[in-house]
Amino acid sequence: MAQQAPPHTPRLPRTARPGRPGRSERVVAMQPLPTHRLLLVYGLLATALVGLGARLAWLQVIDTQNLQNRARAIQTQSVAPLGKRRTIVDRNGRLVALDEQRFTLWAHPRYFNFPGDDPQKLRRPDEVASRLGAVLAQPSETLLQRMAGRPSGVKLGTDIDPETADRIRRLNISGIDLEAYPQRVYPQGSLFANLVGFLNLERVPQAGLEQSRNSDLQRNETTLRMRRGADGTPLPEGMAAGSLYGDDLRLQLTLDARLQQVTQKALHDQVKKWKAKRGAALVMDVRNGEMLALASVPTYDPNRFWSFNPGLFREWSVQDLYEPGSTFKPINLALALQEKAIQADGKVFDNGSLSIGGWPIFNHNRQGNGLIDFPTVLEASSNVAMVKAMGKVKRERFWQWLSTIGIDERPDTDLPGAVAGELKDRKTFISHPIEPAVAAFGQGFSLTPLKLAQLHAMLANGGRLVSPHITRGLRSGDALAPAPGGGGLQVLDPEVTKVVMGWMETVVANSKSLGIHIPGYRIGGKTGTAQKAERGMYIPGALITSFVGHLPIDDPRYVVLVVVDEPKGGNTYGSTVAAPVARKIIDALLVLEQLPPSDPKALGASRSKAANPSAG
Structure with a gap:
């Protein structure tokens, strides 16, 4: 059986392209797409739309603050503050x-x-x-x-x-x-370094007022934010109220740069002359506790602090303790008068030595002065007479008074680093007779020079315990704060302090060799030469010499205290080492504060004699 030929697929006719004769184009028949492919494409598009909607919702609702912050960062310029500090000036506005x-x-x-x-x-x-x-x-x-x-x-x-x-x-x-x-x-260099301190290279306060008053010295600065337009033009509505406020506050001191300079130079020269370890000098207004000068040597330059020993960055006159010696005798006599243990016109017999509980006590020259009054007790600086006078005060009361005037308490002061003194506990002081005996002439307890100046200010101002301080507070612009009025806790009877001030005037008036007497001015004072103690033991040959002065006696305004630590050589006493510094300070103080003489006639006679030495 003959095999049948396969059917022939008909060919579509080719159509000629325009301009290209004899050429034809193949036409492909349209066929329907599979359903699953359509669904896949539709799903992808739907998912994309849902994602975009979710993203839009996220940006508009959830991430709004973040986008707003990013926009503000582009539209707003922020200027961070430099961290400037306020200026410090002295009592007269000097930088x-x-x-x-x-x-x-x-x-x-x-x-x-x-x-x-x-x-x-x-x-x-x-x-x-x-x-x-x-x-x-x-x-x-x-x-x-x-x-x-x-x-x-x-x-x-x-x-x-x-x-x-x-x-x-x-x-x-x-x-x-x-x-x-x-x-x-620091324009004044080393002049106020011991009190003001400095900032290190990272602008961190390291000492003095820069450290203790750090919060007061920081300016009120805020980050400045300014909105800008599309072309960068600043828009005023972007600035908050008060953005351009200028902080012009200044910290005003009670110190006088002129007197500070005189004080520091006089102290430096004397410390160098006597090869002393260090020295300090303080000038206080007894009415309100303001410090007009507080100098110490050696010192340092805060503009070049890295070149100096860090041990110099602390002010030892407010942080280190010492036994005041004879400069404390006037204070003890005031306590005895307050207790009515002695009388203003009383006398005491000084035989030059005595024994207390087996301990011998001598005068500095180991000589007696006989029957003497209390002005002579201070003038001769008799240890024996002081022990006998204070022996009339009950031990309990003596200790209570030393505690009341704050020997063992930190002074109420703005001076950085001030510390409390040391006083034997009540039981030891009362049960050991030698303790009140040595305390009678200023030994056996310790305090700072600042505390001693405060106590002598108490004698001068009528018995008020004022707070020593070096700042008057913050002032705006060029304004200066006036001196505050008097205050302080009344501790002693004004009549008692008046008597003691008269005794101290006698010391200066009768000791022309002391060099403190100034014709026409009534000045009181007391020298001190004390053994130096360390860890409860006296250091052989080590002395602390000092002098404290009051002026004017008829209307007390100032206390001048000079302390020189460990002077070397012979003839090292308060009268030879510390008093000459005090005299230079007093001379400058009279001029700068324009203190009138108590006796103009005496001042005039002195000037006439100086101008014409041959007369008289």
Whole structure:
């Protein structure tokens, strides 16, 4: 059976393409797509639409704050505060500490371009170095060496003053940036270093008022935020109320830079002359406790603190204890008068030595003075007479008085680091007779020079215990705070202190060799030469010499205390070492404070005699 041929698939006719005769195009017949492919495409599109909707919902609802913050970051410029500090001035407005603007110079060699250059032109580092070197007063080779091989972020200098920075800006060199920062400057140098302290290179307070009053010295500065338009123009509505407020508060001291300078120089010269370990001098207004001067040597320059021994950064006159010796005798006599254990016109017999509980006690010259009154007790500085006079005060009351006037308490003061003194406990003081005996002439307990000045101010102001301080508070602009009125806790009877002040005046009036007597002025004083104790033991040959003065006696206003630690050589006494410093301070104080003489006639006679020595 013959095999049948397969059916022949018909061919569609070819149609000729336009412009191409004899050519035809194949036509493919349309066929329906599979259903599963349509569903797959539809699912993908639906999923994409759902994703876009979810993303839109996320951006509009969930991530709104983040997007808003990012937009604000682009639209808003933030200027962080420099962290400036408030200025410190003395009682008369003289600058003591202030912040000055300084600059760090940065170079970016990849962007170097001069004014007038084509924007695409790149200047060589040596061309820039030659121009900057003239302004910075540095060799251009040095600047070029710093920039060698570095495309950006090269520090060319720091501590650049505003004038030099302005000259650099006028060069208009692209690729040069100036970064501003504040630098603490102390115009008075070492004059107030012992009290004001300093900031380290990281601007962290390290000592003095800079540390203790840190919160008061920090300016109220806020981060400045300014909104900008699309073209970068600042928009005023973006600035919060008070953004441009300027903090012009200044911390005013009670100290007088003029008197401080005289005090420090006189003290320095005397410490150097006697090869002493150190010295301190204090001048206090007895009416309100203001310190007009508080100097100590050796000292340091806070502008170059890194060059000095850190041990100098503390003020020893308010932090170190010592036994005051004879300068405490007037205070003890006031306590005895207050207790009515002695009388103002009383006398005591001084035989030169005595024994208390088996312990011998002598006068400094081991000689007796016989029957003497109390002005002579102070003038002769008799230890024996003081022991006998204070022996009339009950031991319990003596200890109670020493505690009442705050020997063992920290003084109420703004002076940084002030400490309490040391006083034997009540039981030891009462049960051991030698304790009140040595306390009678200022030994066996310890205090700071600051505390001693406070107690002598109590004698001068009529018995009030005022708080020693060196600040008057914050003032705005150029305004200065007036001196505060008197205050303080009334401790002693004013009549009692008046008697003791008269006795101290006798000491100065009858001791012309002391060098404190000034014709026409009534001045009281007392010297002190005490053994130096350390850890309860007296150091052989080590002395602390001191002098305390009051003026004027008829209207007491000031106490001057000078303490010189461990002077070397012979004839080292309060009268020879400390008193000459006090005299120079008193001379300056009379002039600066314009104190009128108590006896103008005596002053006039003295001046006439000085002008015409041959007369009389």
